[in-house]
Amino acid sequence: MRKTILLSLFLLIFSGSSRAQEAASSDSLLFTLKPLGNNVYAAIDKPKSAAGSNAGFVIGDDGVAVIDTFEDEAAARQLLAEIKKLTKLPVKFVVNTHYHLDHVTGNGVFAQAGAVIVSHKNVRTWIHTENLKFFGKDIKPDQKKMIEEYVAPQVVYDSVIELYLGSRRIVVRYYPGHTGGDSVVSIPDAQVVFCGDLFWRKTLPNLIDGTTDKWAATDAALAAEAPKEAFVPGHGDVGNAADVQEFGAYLTDLRAMMTPPVKDGLMGDALVNAVMPGLKQKYGNWDFFDYFAKRNILDMAKELRGDKQIPKPAEQQ
Secondary structure (H helix, E strand, O other), X not given: OHHHHHHHHHHXXXXXXXXXXXXXXXXXXXXXXXXXXXXXXXEEEOOOOOOOOOEEEEEOOOOEEEEOOOOOXXXXXXXXXXXXXXXXXXXXXXXXOOOOHHHXXXXXXXXXXXXXXXXXXXXXXXXXXXXXXXXXXXXXXXXXXXXXXXXXXXXXXXXXXXXXXXOEEEXXXXXXXXXXXXEEEEEHHHOEEEEEEEEEOXXXXXXXXXXXXXXXXXXXXXXXXXXXXXXXXXXXXXXXXXXXXXXXXXXXXXXXXXHHHHHOOOOHHHHHHHHHHHHHHHHOOOEOHHHHHHHHHHHHHHHHHOOXXXXXXXXXX
């Protein structure tokens, strides 16, 4: 009887200790790992963490495919460690959904582990050139060196490419809107779509490279083509087709709000002051509103006036 009681106490303490260690491990992650079913996982950036964006991965028959690699190498190493907890299969592919630094900084972590980096063809050049602008004209030597040393994609495509993990098919397709080099990654057998920054769930986006009329059309098409899928955004929590439509509506609403004052010639603070109240009334509770609202107005104005400088493919430079 005494042995039984002691054994029960030991098991209780051990189990509590294991749960505490697991919780501590989870708390130390820079992202929240969300199982989406059928061996597909989303890695959702924790608020204000160094991860900087969302990522994810798919476990197949003979390997793993990772979608995006965060803004921080430590987050990428954490993601690789979490994958290794779930499978002994190698990471075969990394898909970069676009070139922005918050989605590609960890490429080297996975390349060193043997993965092949895949992207739309424009990303291979832009990853080393266009990312420099995010540091401004006073970019520091170490920042420039970091961008120059990013591991660029080794496999590129034009409109669509299919990857296979044994019998498991992954469809990577180009869609216009956010940067001009954006990939949407579909996992048909799991009904999961990784959108990169073509979808921000209840979150204001970065419009610096955006062509918003094409972008809104892309979101409408994605929602219509996959009405029952789970959609993993580049920022924000996992959503559904209605969330994708809602984000597309933000782009359309902003264009509509901006068109009259831009046509009237308003610029700078006068333009911001004219548009901001209506924008805040409708979208003020979205994430990143305080950070991106003014920038969205000014970037949209450039787009509507036709003087936004968007990235050009290498063959057009």
